[in-house]
Amino acid sequence: MQVRPIGQPYPATEKGNGVAEFRIRFDGVSKYYGQQCVVDKLRLDIEKGEFVSLLGPSGSGKTTLLMMLAGFETATEGQILVDGYRVNDVPSHKRDMGVVFQNYALFPHMSVGANVAFPLQMRGISKAEIAGRVKTALDMVQLGALSERKPSQLSGGQQQRVALARALVFEPRVVLMDEPLGALDKNLREQMQLDIRALHQRLGLTIVFVTHDQGEALTMSDRIAVFNKGKIEQIGTPRQVYDEPATRFVAEFIGETNLIAGTVEVVEATSVTIRMNGGNIVRVAGTDGLAAGQAVSVSLRPERLSLTQVSGTDASLPGNTISATVTDCVYQGDHLRVQLTGAGDASYIVRLDRRSAEPQRGAQVTAFFSPEDCKVIAS
Amino acid sequence: MSGKSFLQKSGPLLLVAPLFLFICLFFIWPLGSVLTQSVSDNAVARLLPETAKVASSWDGQSAPAEGLQAAFVTDLRAATDEQAVGDMVRRLNSAQSGFRTLMSKTLKAVQDKPEGPIDLVALDRKWSQPQYWKAITDALSPTTDRYLLAAVDLMRNDAGEIISQPPKQTINVAIFGRTFWISATVTIFCVLLGYPYALLITVATGWKKQALLAAVLLPLWTSLLVRTAAWFILLQEQGLINSALMDLNIIADPLALIFNRTGVIIAMTHVSLPMMVLPIYSVLLTIPKNLMPAAASLGAHPLRAFVRVLLPLSFGGIAAGSLLVFMSAIGYYITPALIGGAGDQMISSFIAFHAQNSGNWGMASALGIVLLVVTIILYAVYERLATQRERSA
Ligand SMILES: Nc1ncnc2c1ncn2[C@@H]1O[C@H](COP(=O)(O)OP(=O)(O)OP(=O)(O)O)[C@@H](O)[C@H]1O
Ligand SMILES: [Mg+2]
Numbered sequence: 001m002q003v004r005p006i007g008q009p010y011p012a013t014e015k016g017n018g019v020a021e022f023r024i025r026f027d028g029v030s031k032y033y034g035q036q037c038v039v040d041k042l043r044l045d046i047e048k049g050e051f052v053s054l055l056g057p058s059g060s061g062k063t064t065l066l067m068m069l070a071g072f073e074t075a076t077e078g079q080i081l082v083d084g085y086r087v088n089d090v091p092s093h094k095r096d097m098g099v100v101f102q103n104y105a106l107f108p109h110m111s112v113g114a115n116v117a118f119p120l121q122m123r124g125i126s127k128a129e130i131a132g133r134v135k136t137a138l139d140m141v142q143l144g145a146l147s148e149r150k151p152s153q154l155s156g157g158q159q160q161r162v163a164l165a166r167a168l169v170f171e172p173r174v175v176l177m178d179e180p181l182g183a184l185d186k187n188l189r190e191q192m193q194l195d196i197r198a199l200h201q202r203l204g205l206t207i208v209f210v211t212h213d214q215g216e217a218l219t220m221s222d223r224i225a226v227f228n229k230g231k232i233e234q235i236g237t238p239r240q241v242y243d244e245p246a247t248r249f250v251a252e253f254i255g256e257t258n259l260i261a262g263t264v265e266v267v268e269a270t271s272v273t274i275r276m277n278g279g280n281i282v283r284v285a286g287t288d289g290l291a292a293g294q295a296v297s298v299s300l301r302p303e304r305l306s307l308t309q310v311s312g313t314d315a316s317l318p319g320n321t322i323s324a325t326v327t328d329c330v331y332q333g334d335h336l337r338v339q340l341t342g343a344g345d346a347s348y349i350v351r352l353d354r355r356s357a358e359p360q361r362g363a364q365v366t367a368f369f370s371p372e373d374c375k376v377i378a379s
Numbered sequence: 380m381s382g383k384s385f386l387q388k389s390g391p392l393l394l395v396a397p398l399f400l401f402i403c404l405f406f407i408w409p410l411g412s413v414l415t416q417s418v419s420d421n422a423v424a425r426l427l428p429e430t431a432k433v434a435s436s437w438d439g440q441s442a443p444a445e446g447l448q449a450a451f452v453t454d455l456r457a458a459t460d461e462q463a464v465g466d467m468v469r470r471l472n473s474a475q476s477g478f479r480t481l482m483s484k485t486l487k488a489v490q491d492k493p494e495g496p497i498d499l500v501a502l503d504r505k506w507s508q509p510q511y512w513k514a515i516t517d518a519l520s521p522t523t524d525r526y527l528l529a530a531v532d533l534m535r536n537d538a539g540e541i542i543s544q545p546p547k548q549t550i551n552v553a554i555f556g557r558t559f560w561i562s563a564t565v566t567i568f569c570v571l572l573g574y575p576y577a578l579l580i581t582v583a584t585g586w587k588k589q590a591l592l593a594a595v596l597l598p599l600w601t602s603l604l605v606r607t608a609a610w611f612i613l614l615q616e617q618g619l620i621n622s623a624l625m626d627l628n629i630i631a632d633p634l635a636l637i638f639n640r641t642g643v644i645i646a647m648t649h650v651s652l653p654m655m656v657l658p659i660y661s662v663l664l665t666i667p668k669n670l671m672p673a674a675a676s677l678g679a680h681p682l683r684a685f686v687r688v689l690l691p692l693s694f695g696g697i698a699a700g701s702l703l704v705f706m707s708a709i710g711y712y713i714t715p716a717l718i719g720g721a722g723d724q725m726i727s728s729f730i731a732f733h734a735q736n737s738g739n740w741g742m743a744s745a746l747g748i749v750l751l752v753v754t755i756i757l758y759a760v761y762e763r764l765a766t767q768r769e770r771s772a
Contacts, residue, residue, distance in 0.1 A: 070672070070676055071675070071676075072672050072675070072676075091675070092672065092675040092676055093674075093675045093676070093677075093678050093679055093680055093681070093684075094678075095676075096678070097676060098676065098677075099672070099673065099676035101669050101672075101673060103667070103669070105667060105669040105670055105672070105673035107670060107673075107674075107687075107688055107692075108692070109688075109691050109692055118674070118677055118679070118687070119677035119678050122677060122678035122679045122680075122683065123678055166677065167676075167677075170677070170678065176676075
């Protein structure tokens with residue numbers, strides 16, 4: 001589909017030639033509220049058809065970034081490009097982006113059908129065509145039977161789907177969603193996650209999805225941009241941000257992790273040896289430009305640790321070993337959560353399979369893990 | 380049942396009793412008495428009890444019988460309250476011209492001859508004409524619709540049919556028209572000024588919001604008379620507005636702003652504005668903040684978004700504000716009196732005139748009733764529209 005360009009060609013010398021590889025590009029975008037920097041010289045490229053989640057703690061500037069993209073806020077500096085065109089000065093009603101708001105923002109005085117027809121009416125599309133497209137859009141979210149209802153007569157999940165249909169019906173070049181599932185209960189939220197994901201794949205939509213629920217981001221996204229204080233700490237596939245957190249913040253924010261401080265002892269060809277605080281020596285795969293003597297943290301996911309009742313180091317165990325004492329053990333349905341205290345009062349969380357034997361409190365155990373299952377973070 | 384449970388049941392009722400009594404005493408009772416005043420007509424019947432007794436025997440066509448005349452004379456002799464007699468004469472004269480001279484002649488004769496029958500026809504030829512007697516017997520009825528009819532420029536002819544009054548006497552309909560016209564104009568100006576202002580308060584934050592709100596509320600805490608007096612000063616030929624405009628060389632001669640319709644509408648609009656701004660503001664507050672951004676993201680130009688989204692959602696506030704402004708505007712008295720010319724006086728002034736200057740309580744009440752009925756009809760229409768919208772929402 002040939003999309004009509006919006007905004008001015010960028011850079012100004014370059015013609016709008018449609019060769020932009022990226023659908024959206026944030027080029028050094030900052031936003032200041034007074035002296036407060038909310039978004040800080042941010043760079044981010046989003047490809048056509050990509051599902052990108054913006055994940056971060058409250059107040060990290062996710063909504064602000066989305067609002068700048070939608071045109072409700074102006075960037076203090078930097079360029080926002082859509083299909084290679086600068087859109088900073090394009091008013092929001094000309095940006096052609098579908099926005100799904102956190103609390104849906106349905107028009108309460110219009111029926112469901114009228115809500116979905118609204119963007120089409122604004123585009124001067126003929127009545128007959130509108131009727132057809134509204135029906136298709138509502139069928140897509142399985143609400144075809146409810147088009148005469150008012151939004152107030154729908155459940156939260158249904159309203160959510162109307163908002164989705166309304167944002168998609170005019171085939172926008174980008175769909176922006178600001179925590180659209182925040183108000184739904186767990187089951188409905190998971191159902192909607194799958195629905196949105198399926199729609200994304202079927203329609204080839206470009207979606208920017210804001211959330212502070214890491215599970216949601218991991219389930220839905222092609223790529224996750226982890227936000228912290230107006231900056232992107234890391235951007236990558238769910239697997240990358242989970243398995244190879246680039247910073248301490250990412251490691252802690254996404255999933256649960258054991259972060260143990262230490263110093264690099266030896267750098268070898270494919271691995272490094274680290275002396276952890278408390279004396280344990282561990283080998284970690286990958287060198288990542290580390291140098292001997294450097295202070296680092298090791299991120300150890302709780303589910304990557306295994307336990308054995310045998311105490312002391314045992315040469316027969318693969319990889320790294322840590323001796324520790326069990327301080328707590330909780331059955332959590334799908335897993336056992338064991339808390340350990342090791343040398344130098346370092347504490348570890350271990351996640352065991354639910355069928356494992358429950359270790360006794362106070363028992364001496366050894367935790368072991370392979371060099372590939374941990375990640376060194378420069379600190 | 381024990382006494383305690385009775386107390387428990389009637390406790391809440393007792394709490395509302397003071398308010399209930401207050402409403403009865405200061406609202407329902409006066410309203411009832413106004414209603415009664417507008418249809419009651421005992422200025423004549425009060426003084427002529429004997430005449431009333433024999434009046435039914437007269438056929439209304441021929442010259443009256445001796446009995447009726449005798450009863451009339453008896454009643455006149457018994458009537459000592461001069462003011463009441465004056466009221467009666469005025470009332471009779473308004474039904475049949477010529478009664479004033481006839482009665483003063485008759486009353487004098489009655490005074491001169493305190494005993495025995497008086498030959499009224501010999502006293503004045505008019506007493507032989509049935510229409511004078513008809514005026515008396517008609518006026519004996521304790522209720523009348525003449526005030527209500529007169530309030531809308533109608534009257535009954537001799538045959539009792541309702542006809543419009545002779546053109547020279549029609550004034551009330553024109554004044555009602557003027558009243559509604561001024562009120563409607565003021566309401567429209569209030570909407571045009573009040574809506575954007577309410578919108579501004581909604582989007583403003585911090586001290587600006589407080590200042591904007593205070594600018595609406597402050598006049599509400601000031602007496603109406605003071606506000607009108609302020610406009611009286613501002614609108615003068617050498618007042619602040621004219622001198623400012625002339626100093627700025629925008630106009631060469633002072634604008635005529637006072638003692639005319641312009642001034643009345645300016646002052647009334649200002650005085651009524653809070654009643655428009657506050658209901659609209661309260662409705663705007665309830666509209667979610669993200670609807671306008673949502674409309675924009677869906678491709679609506681701000682103006683279209685306003686017409687399609689914000690305006691329909693705030694319609695309730697506009698309707699409530701308009702109703703308040705219009706209803707209070709039709710009752711305005713001080714502002715047109717101080718700032719208007721002779722052609723800008725509204726119905727209240729005429730009600731006051733009838734009540735205070737001419738002592739015609741019946742007429743004053745009837746005009747008041749017409750005003751009340753119009754207000755009630757307007758309110759009913761508003762309620763109807765409001766419930767319809769509610770049902771469809
Ligand atoms: N209009 C505004 N004026 C001043 N500061 C603002 C404004 N809007 C947002 N902020 C500030 O900008 C920062 C980022 O806000 P933003 O809404 O982008 O966070 P967020 O990442 O979306 O958080 P959440 O997950 O809670 O929605 C916050 O510290 C907030 O206080
Ligand atoms: Mg947010």
